[in-house]
Amino acid sequence: MSGNSNIKLAYQSILEHDFEQAIEWFQQAVLEEPDNAEFHYKLSITYARSNKLSPALMHAREAMRLDPTYRTHYNHLxxxxxxxxxxxxxxxxxxxxxxxxxxxxxxxxxxxxxxxxxxxxxxxxxxxxxxxxxxxxxxxxxxxxxxxxxxxxxxxxxxxxxxxxxx
Missing domain, CATH: 1.25.40.10 (Tetratricopeptide repeat domain)
Incomplete structure (x- = not known):
């Protein structure tokens, strides 16, 4: 499955209020495309919304490393x-x-x-x-x-x- 397919499934999980499942789909997308800053960013947001600040920061840092435009998100976290x-x-x-x-x-x-x-x-x-x-x-x-x-x-x-x- 492609990273984008996993992202779509993650969004579907969010719509169903299943944030743990969404995290799993975002994680899978990151595994499929580890150099995709946007995927790390989306995973970070979902972790942060689930009050899992440590992994949220880790993925925000990685998103920022891959693409400096994600610095604001990292700074907020x-x-x-x-x-x-x-x-x-x-x-x-x-x-x-x-x-x-x-x-x-x-x-x-x-x-x-x-x-x-x-x-x-x-x-x-x-x-x-x-x-x-x-x-x-x-x-x-x-x-x-x-x-x-x-x-x-x-x-x-x-x-x-x-x-x-x-x-």
Missing amino acids: RARELVKKAGRRMEQGIGDLQSAAEMLKRAIQLDGLFLEAYLLLGVAYTGLRRYASAAETLKEALRLDPMREDARHLLQQLEQNELYSNR
Whole structure:
């Protein structure tokens, strides 16, 4: 069977909401045509949508190696990975807030439209008592999505507690 035939079967599986089967068909397409960047990209997307970030990153990296136009996708997945790691660090306590903030700033460099990175960075800055930075980060989140109530609420809390104005 050709790689394109496997891709068609993968899409059929997606339409049937059978994402595990879709992954298998995409994997088969990659085995048939290992130098096909588009196949690696499609497999990466399906892994990412199934919350399998590690294999998603691996195939995104390979797609980017074969065709640099896939760099944006790879950067987005890398940013997701950093946000996930930073979130775990933030849960561990105040000692890890600075390293979490550094990860989140890197995530934003990789994907400047990744709203979750801005929100978590605003929370991290608040925990670090860097209130002006927290407010600016949350304002940026609201520029990206003016309807994002959690960002609006956090910013209002900063302003109501006069934390932001006292810098």
